[in-house]
Amino acid sequence: MPASMLGPHNYVAVAVLVLAACQAHTSAVSPLAGCTVPRIAAEFERMPATQRPADVSPSVSVLPTPVIDDAETIAAGDCIRPLLLAVAETSGDPRLKGSGDWRRFSTQFFRSEHGxxxxxxxxxxxxxxMQSEDGPTLPVGAVVTKRSFQAMQSGVMVPGPQFVIEKMPSGYDERVGDWKFTLISDAGVIVGDTRGRxxxxxxxxxxxxxxAWRQRFLFFVPPDYRAKN
Ligand code: HEC
Structure with a gap:
């Protein structure tokens, strides 16, 4: 099925499939609410209903999202990773097939400046x-993916977009070291490919x-979260 035919309902199907993996953190809020951070959920519950912020999707919201600590991020990340991998699979992007087995360059999920x-x-x-920051150039066919999740006001963690880059043959895009950039939506739809569809x-x-031309157009993992291997 072409990626353009995939919509939010497919995403729900994917979510239901992987919910089993998240049962330890199951919440009754919605069928997608597989992973919650208990501390944030309890704070939200304690708030008088009239003071509670709307629990809208972080992707459309300008509300500051809850900040979770490293231990909470590890637990939430382990819970939601199967869903993120299923979303990647839903996209039909052949490069991400089996990406659950890829080496992780970050020791754990880490918070970006956008929350x-x-x-x-x-x-x-x-x-x-990791070495390519000031070492070798990565070969054609190298693919790096950045998966993301986001925190709802209620403490429920939901998938965010996935960002993919692939090293292409020389001449593909001289502006950025011949990297091709692909965005996959939180629902597993391929939004676009640079110099492609x-x-x-x-x-x-x-x-x-x-x-980031000084570092071969890449930004790398913040030093505190870089895997040593
Ligand atoms: C406003 C700047 C900005 C934009 C726009 C941006 N990125 Fe990035 N990107 C970063 C930063 C900063 C990092 C380092 C990790 C982090 O904090 O997000 C990064 C890291 C990455 C990585 C991990 C590889 C690396 O070390 O660079 C990938 C893959 C990636 N981005 C893909 C994308 C794709 C695909 C898009 C467009 C859909 C995109 N980025 C748009 C700033 C940006």
Missing amino acids: RYLEVAGNPLAAEY DGDKVEFCVECHKS
Whole structure:
């Protein structure tokens, strides 16, 4: 099925399939509410109903999202990772097949400045990703993926977008070291590929990554969360 035919209902189906993996943290809030952070959920519950913020999707909200600590992030990340992998599978992007087995370059999910929790992993050709900051250039076919989840006001964790880059042959896009950028929505829909289908929708990736030209157009995992291997 083409990715363009996949919609939120597919996402619900995916969520239901993997809920079993998250049962330890099951909440009754919604069928997608597989993973919650108990501390945030309890704070939300204690708040008088009239003072509670709307529990809308973090992707459309301008509300500051709850901050969870490292231990909570590890637990939430382990809970929601199967769902993120299922969302990647739903996208039909062949490069992400089996990406659950890829080496993780981050020791755990970490909070981005935009309030998303991120994990970076790569295929075998991207093995030198960590060293490539000031070492070797990654080979053609190297794929690095950044998975994300976000915290609802109620403490429920939901998938965020997934960001994928692939090293392409020389000449593909000289602006950014021949990296191709792909955005996969939180529902598993491929939004666009730079220099490919719906490339205009992901041009913003290039605009920002261009600024990292001193480090081969990559930003890397923050030092505190870099895997040692
Ligand atoms: C405003 C700047 C900005 C934009 C726009 C942006 N990124 Fe990034 N990207 C970053 C930063 C900063 C990091 C480092 C991790 C973090 O904090 O998010 C990063 C990391 C990554 C990584 C991990 C590899 C690495 O070390 O660079 C991937 C993959 C990635 N981005 C893909 C994308 C894709 C795909 C898009 C467009 C859909 C995109 N990025 C748009 C700033 C940006």
